[in-house]
Amino acid sequence: MSALTTGTPGLAQQTIFNVPSADVTERGVIYLEHETQTRPYGPGAYWNGTHYFAYGLGHNTDLNISQYNLSSPPSDNVSVGVGFKTAWPLLQKTFPEREFKLTTGSQILTSLDGQGVGNWSYGHLSGRVPKLKTRLTAGISAGTNQLFGRDTIHFIGGIEQPLTSRFSLITDWYSGSHGLGLLTSGFSYAFPKISATMYLGYQIPNSGRVYGKPGLTFEFAKFF
Numbered sequence: 001m002s003a004l005t006t007g008t009p010g011l012a013q014q015t016i017f018n019v020p021s022a023d024v025t026e027r028g029v030i031y032l033e034h035e036t037q038t039r040p041y042g043p044g045a046y047w048n049g050t051h052y053f054a055y056g057l058g059h060n061t062d063l064n065i066s067q068y069n070l071s072s073p074p075s076d077n078v079s080v081g082v083g084f085k086t087a088w089p090l091l092q093k094t095f096p097e098r099e100f101k102l103t104t105g106s107q108i109l110t111s112l113d114g115q116g117v118g119n120w121s122y123g124h125l126s127g128r129v130p131k132l133k134t135r136l137t138a139g140i141s142a143g144t145n146q147l148f149g150r151d152t153i154h155f156i157g158g159i160e161q162p163l164t165s166r167f168s169l170i171t172d173w174y175s176g177s178h179g180l181g182l183l184t185s186g187f188s189y190a191f192p193k194i195s196a197t198m199y200l201g202y203q204i205p206n207s208g209r210v211y212g213k214p215g216l217t218f219e220f221a222k223f224f
Helices: none
Strands: 030-039 046-058 061-072 079-089 101-111 117-128 135-143 152-162 167-174 182-191 196-205 215-223
Antiparallel strands (some): 030 046, 030 215, 046 061, 061 079, 079 101, 101 117, 117 135, 135 152, 152 167
16 A cells, blocks of 8 residues: 655555555545555465555545455455545645654455455554655554454554655654554655656565564555
């Protein structure tokens, strides 16, 4: 599920890897992304696919639709989420270089495996370190079993370090023991000419995990 502003209009990802980013899709822009989480070798080989759609509504808000937990072996927890994300700029006139933002979002989750309807909601604060341009993110997320495999409230955090206008190192973390209880680290690379971004990382489950699995994470996002 990554966030990098590359300087090209519209190139703002919905998540860092899995943690929602402080970026929103620009008004009138369509965002599509495929994410693969996988361990292609045994024992414990698996594939998990997630797909994202977002449409920029303006006013720092976008509409998003996500499909979660399509996997092999089957997860028995496939769901669709429909909701929004809003990112309010803070103290922009006083500290413009810090890019402080308060980001909130929510999705109604509908199970495709007969597990009913649930919710995922989150909120976090973020800002950049001057000169280094490092973006730091920290907040709280709460969701139900339709996405996480159990009802849970947990910390979310992220670090994004741009090295060039196209290449960034990125890390995010969900605390707790649930389906997204992972530390994921890697990089993103933007292709401004085709309005797309690629992400590659490795995810490590939290100690005492219940659902999270180690493996590679690959994402490809395209803007229209």
